[in-house]
Amino acid sequence: MKIEAATVEEYIAKVPEDKKPAIIELRNVILKNIPEGFTETLNYGMIGYVIPHTIYPAGYHANPKLPLPFINIAMQKNFIALYHMGLYADPELLQWFKEEYAKLPLNKLDMGKSCIRFKNSEKIPFQLIGELVSKMSVQEWVDLYECTQR
Template identity: 60%
Template sequence: MVFFITLLIYIYHMQSKATSVNDYLNEIPEERKVAFAKLRNTIVENLPKGFQEGMGYGMMGYSVPHSIYPNGYHCNPKDPLPFAGIASQKNFIAFYHMGIYANPELLNWFTSEYPKYSKKKLDMGKSCVRFKKPEDIPFELIGELMTKMSVQEWIETYESAFKKTK
């Protein structure tokens, strides 16, 4: 579960106080609004059935709702199980995808495909891909990535990793 803790530590450095997706979208700097809206639409259009959009950890997130996974997130079971997120940070737009950190095959796929969609060097942390310029976001690649893991596959990956750390 180190990757979940790492994600939370990273996110906490710059959180929004917005309580709704619309409030969050209204906070985004003008020069990022178009790209951020396109990123959100790309994610939503390619998000497998069962994930839900909402706010979590000070950013827009995509999670497995309690109606599908009643246990919720182990750090706080009242929260749904997080899967992906997008944030407008001080110096970049961040795209978080827990599947690319938790699944080495998916990570390998993503890192090998990235150069086909972008001339920029991949700026990536454990589950975070950073885009300093909105025009550098590889929307098509992110859309394809979002289709690669179903809700059930994410739950199985999460539970497998969680059980290994107990």
């Protein structure tokens, strides 16, 4: 499900009504917990949190005109997705997240390399997502990203 939008607010307005509260809460949790330096934007047809060119001029290796992506949230056809590039790049962070998620009375973790899928929007662990978002600073993400590009 691709949502065509020019702004984050327009994106949210186009989310199906039954999923809108979860997207809004996910966005609020990210904004409350994301370290200083990340910028909210609309990229790849999703709500994104990036390191702007003013901080990391090299941008994203696949397209240097784009800022360095870190987190995205998106409404997909059958689920809400949270893409966290740090989980893909940092095995210790991934292990921490899996262990903490397993402690919660939720469905089994549905996850790809950096994509966490929430099929039931009422079972999104917002507090855990807030903790996850807060665990990596801009500089830590840049350092980790540069290590993965070598």
